[in-house]
Amino acid sequence: MGDNTVLWSAEGVQQVDPLGQLLFCLTIQPILCSYSSNLVAAYMDDVTVGSSLSTIADDITTITTIGPSYGIRLNSLRCEVISKTSAINHDATRDFQQETTATAMLLGAPLSTGSALTECLASQCTDLSRVIERLKFISACNALVLLNNSLSAPKLLHTRHAARYVDHHLLKEFDTQLRSGLLTICNVLLMVDQWL
Numbered sequence: 001m002g003d004n005t006v007l008w009s010a011e012g013v014q015q016v017d018p019l020g021q022l023l024f025c026l027t028i029q030p031i032l033c034s035y036s037s038n039l040v041a042a043y044m045d046d047v048t049v050g051s052s053l054s055t056i057a058d059d060i061t062t063i064t065t066i067g068p069s070y071g072i073r074l075n076s077l078r079c080e081v082i083s084k085t086s087a088i089n090h091d092a093t094r095d096f097q098q099e100t101t102a103t104a105m106l107l108g109a110p111l112s113t114g115s116a117l118t119e120c121l122a123s124q125c126t127d128l129s130r131v132i133e134r135l136k137f138i139s140a141c142n143a144l145v146l147l148n149n150s151l152s153a154p155k156l157l158h159t160r161h162a163a164r165y166v167d168h169h170l171l172k173e174f175d176t177q178l179r180s181g182l183l184t185i186c187n188v189l190l191m192v193d194q195w196l
Contacts (some may be wrong), residue, residue: 027070034066035059046107056081057092080104082111109162117163121170124155125177132181143185152178 013020021044031093032040032047039050049059063074076095081088082104102114110116131151135143156174167172183190 020082029037031063031066031070031072034062043107051089053090060092095148098100099146106162109159111162112125113163113165117159117165117168118170120159121165121168121174124159125170127155128152128177128181130159132177132184135181135185140185140187147181147185152181 013023024044025042028042028045028047031044035049036055037049037051038055039048040059041048047063049056051059060074063072067073074113079093079096080099081093082099082101084101087098100114101112103116103117104111105120108120110120128151131147135147135151138146159165179190179195
């Protein structure tokens, strides 16, 4: 390519465009409004519908037929069907991943206190451990701000809003890691009374 070549954007917004998310939401809104399901909730491109299997199948057909005219295509390999039973047999959900209510997660939070909750809390403990190791490489003030405002309790609170997890055994591990990280970042020794 020479210096005089211009590449024009063929469709959509640029990746860093701050209006990109808004424009996507405005595009998908008419499709969501046409759904017949009892539950229709969406956060960007994560859409959740809940109703009878036939109604959900009709809504899936709607997105697969109308969606391409809006520039939206359903990636069925990244879709899930959640039910109390282990398998749903329907043509519309044929390629979807099958989840039970015990293993299902929505926007990174478990929907029940089953194995999904244990998996989520274990993942948060692992992430916290990794983050604390990396926070050692930046200034203590910045590390403390990051730990306090985005890397520890906020993630745990997001999980708590989704599922009840009182007295879960992984909470003690999370607390221990958080205390250890705080001591390392602040380079202090806090006694029991100070923790309280």
